[in-house]
Amino acid sequence: MKLKKEDLILIGHTFSQTMNGHLSVITDRRSDSILLREVLKLFGPEYIIAYQDDFQWRNGVCDWEMITNLPFEIFESLKLN
Numbered sequence: 001m002k003l004k005k006e007d008l009i010l011i012g013h014t015f016s017q018t019m020n021g022h023l024s025v026i027t028d029r030r031s032d033s034i035l036l037r038e039v040l041k042l043f044g045p046e047y048i049i050a051y052q053d054d055f056q057w058r059n060g061v062c063d064w065e066m067i068t069n070l071p072f073e074i075f076e077s078l079k080l081n
Contacts, residue, residue, distance in 0.1 A: 006078055008039050014063075017072035025066045026055050033066055043070060 009015075012027035025036060033052055040047040047070045055065035 003039055003042060005039065005042050007035075008075065009078055011036050011039065015075060018067055021072055022050070023068045023070045023072050023075045025068070026063050027066070028063050030064045032064070036066055036068070040068060040070060043074065
């Protein structure tokens with residue numbers, strides 16, 4: 001299977017912009033971090049998962065959050081194409 005940059009939008013269920021302007025991805029599977037790491041490499045070797053940890057929603061559901069150093073604008077441009 002060959003990955004494409006556009007596969008980024010298939011990882012996780014919630015995407016947001018951090019205060020620093022980077023992409024945050026929330027998923028229900030920690031194993032998605034493996035796929036995210038590989039897709040980020042397609043954008044360049046400088047893009048990584050900078051931080052990951054449990055994410056607690058208000059309703060008590062616990063998911064997995066991955067904060068990258070990929071600029072959110074790059075993600076937005078993928079969603080619009």
